[in-house]
Amino acid sequence: MRTEELAAMARGVAARGSGGRAVLGLAGPPGAGKSTLAVALVARLRERYGPRAAAYVPLDGFHLSNAQLDRLGLAARKGSPPTFDVHGYAALLRRLADEPEHDVYVPDFDRTLDEPVAARHVVRPGTRLVVTEGNYLACELPGWSGARECLDELWYVDADPAERRRRLVERQLAGGRTERAARDWVRTNDMPNAGIVEASRDAPWVTLSFVWSGHDQ
Template sequence: MRTMTVSQSLTAAHELAKHGERHLLGLTGEPGVGKSTLAALLAADLGAAAVAVSMDGFHLAQKELERLGRASRKGAPDTFDSWGFLSLMQRLTTNDAPAVYAPEYHRELHNPVAGAIRVDKHVPLVIAEGNYLLLPGRPWAWPTTCSTRSGSCRPTRTCATSASSTATWPSARPPSTPNGGRWVPTSATPAPCAPRSAGPMR
């Protein structure tokens, strides 16, 4: 596991963003470890060069959770539109549209709000955070850092173990890579921080 301070994380994020090509950086870990805090810090420091999006925007609507009988387990893996989240990651990676809109979870509404976060085509770094980015199997097992201009797909997953430390995690090869990309695994040792199921979220 490679541990990074906040300062080192900022340096790494700036390195990903500086060439202008689209990269996705994933932050994951258990609830309360500081994923959202770190994502917001990185995005604020990079300014117009980065936008943060969250898996929380893909919570199923409260009404749908109640219909499915899952409202008491809100926050568990099967209470998210996981394939919708994957679709967003793919759109952000291919970066074909002038802008992509992502949803955002509003706790005061107990529901996500569609189209709340705009990611313009020219933004080089998208920071995606969520509890289950390292969950085994589809749709979660998908690269979170990609370079589409260079034709390579770098499957660097970043595991946020606290608000001030991260670790890279090489993921398994997916069925395909965007734009015919070349799979470039990292040399980092997998970090022992696979997420557990979250408790109920209100």
């Protein structure tokens, strides 16, 4: 699907949202382009309808810190379901839906630091649509249904598996890993995580499933 068509559909989600603010979720496997699409949708809507038309809220800000991953013995599984503060993420989504009159600050993940950072984004009062994305939003896993309950619609975003793998290797190379280490990480961590997500593609709460190449941005 093309970005322009998806932006029009996202505008429709905003129009149908109850209480003055809607939340659109994007699920899908690692490397599918969810964050890129979320940013593109928000940019299109703001360009067309003004700065309060939409805001971006990434799940990645709820990665556990490296110190917590070490404490839990999960450093080698970073990005898997238990390495996120899903309850904190769900609480933020509920606040966004319930408090449209306040500035709400949103964390993000810094790939240079390889750590979450606080308050990189802000959702301003009067924002009509929040676009959030996260691998496991469609999964029937502990905690994730609580986040899903805050969504007005949930879309599943995918890309060609070979393209996803290429993007994931490039991401690890950009983070400083060697070619071999990058490919090993993708094989032993990202692809198993993708398998968990792919099982949720046909979940009954997914309202739209599509492949997005990003070439029409």
